[in-house]
Amino acid sequence: MRTGSMRVADISVGAIRKNVGRIRELTGDANVIVVVKAGGYGHGAEIVARAAVAGGATMIATADLEEALQLRECGIDAPLLCWLHGPRVDFVPAIEQSIDVGISHLRQLEALAQAARSTGRRATLQFKVDTGLSRNGASRDEWDALFARGAELEREGLVSVRGIFSHLANAGEEADLAQGANFDEAIAMLRAAGCEPELIHLAASAALFTRPELYYNTVRVGVVAYGLSPIAGKNSAQLGLTPAMTLRSEVVALRGVPAGTGVSYGFNHICEVATTLALVPVGYADGMPRALNGAGAWVTIAGEACPIVGRIGMDQFIVDVGRLGGRIDLGEPVVLFGNPERGFPSIDIWAALMRTIHYEILVGIGPRVLRRAVDEDAA
Structure with missing residues (x-):
């Protein structure tokens, strides 16, 4: 612990708890995943993770596996998800530390399966699909093969398919709803392949206040957990949030x-x-x-x-x-x-x-x- 610091960011754990409570108030029975990537949006990932779980978060998410492993090293035992991986990533620590791995293409899926074979333990994954953001996630022409292989590996006992998710582009109502339709198709295809996802999430911070029809059974939020508005023209107080x-x-x-x-x-x-x-x-x-x-x-x-x-x-x-x-x-x-x-x-x-x-x-x-x-x- 440093003393006499001339530069301090006070992080209100009470505010984070209240913000997660506000999210739960809006979404009812939906699961809440709080994203703490990039050092908890600069707030301190461990501080935020503990406060979010205390506030009722179902799961904590990061971008990188390294970020998730750091949370485990800090003693965070809540369910964790990470989804952005390089081609040389080693998934063995994720399996050993019970971290859900976001899978965006077949090569990642096979790497995860191989890690599961080497450890003798089942890996837990969530499929990430691209529904229109054109960024991370499996493209539409990959879904059939990816889901079929995931179901096959699940039957073999190498993986467990816990969820499916995507990310909105926040490009307006028409674009959001089009992405929702694409996501519905992906969910149906995953189920047809033989997998029943426990967690289904598309809505993030902005959609929390604008697209309740896209909540599914889980919402995955970032900046609102920190008490900041994701909507132009609306401040934190107007949305019932408290800056942390x-x-x-x-x-x-x-x-x-x-x-x-x-x-x-x-x-x-x-x-x-x-x-x-x-x-x-x-x-x-x-x-x-x-x-x-x-x-x-x-x-x-x-x-x-x-x-x-x-x-x-x-x-x-x-x-x-x-x-x-x-x-x-x-x-x-x-x-x-x-x-x-x-x-x-x-x-x-x-x-x-x-x-x-x-x-x-x-x-x-x-x-x-x-x-x-x-x-x-x-x-």
Whole structure:
């Protein structure tokens, strides 16, 4: 455990539990799979996995097998799924650690079967099919052979086909429903081949709020579990979600400067009046995007919004604290973003200023930032 960290991401496990509860409220009896890939969307995969299971998640999912194995090493014993594999992947650890393997083509299926033979244990798989996203997943012309071989291997006792899933492109109602029709065809073909999937999932975060007809018996969600909106024009509060991450730092230097003072590299900001500048030890190495330079971003210090000024460096940025200068000292807390319902800047502000999505900002938060689980409910 590190102490004295100047850069901290507080992760509210209570918020994650509540968000999973909100998902269950919307979906009723459906199973809930929470995705914790990319280090739990930058929140810390172990922290999120534990909170999600406590909130009622049925299964935890990652992209890579390595990510899933790391969760097992942390003591996460919940059902796990991973689905993005390279051609040289070794599936033996997945079988040994009881991790469901997403299978997208015959070569992967045969590799999994061979791993099962070598271990003497049955492998558990879920077929991933492409229904229109044109990305990962078996294409339509592979389904017959893939499902037939899966059924054959299941009869041989080498694999167990637990599920089938796909991913929506979120390209509008017509496209979503067309993908749903394609998915229905894949489910029917899998059943005709002789497999009865326990978990059937297509709907992800956006469809959770827009396509209840695509819930099937399982939903697989990412960003909503972290309390962020997947829908343009709707914020977290409007969807009944609570942002889980509060990105914090502190003031490590204060200086009063006269009008006309240039700030940081290139003097792209000149102080118009005499003011106080505060130094905050977070930079682009920590995921503080340089694209926020001069963009109008702000942080919260002593409950007030204070603008970021000058160019953002690798390790630090500067805030104009103005009249707060005489009321704050070194060590004053700084909130970069968090739950706007608590008066903090929203991560959506950064995303809008950078013309990107909040996902990109979250997963870009660097390893120097300490992820710290906090239980605000208990507090």
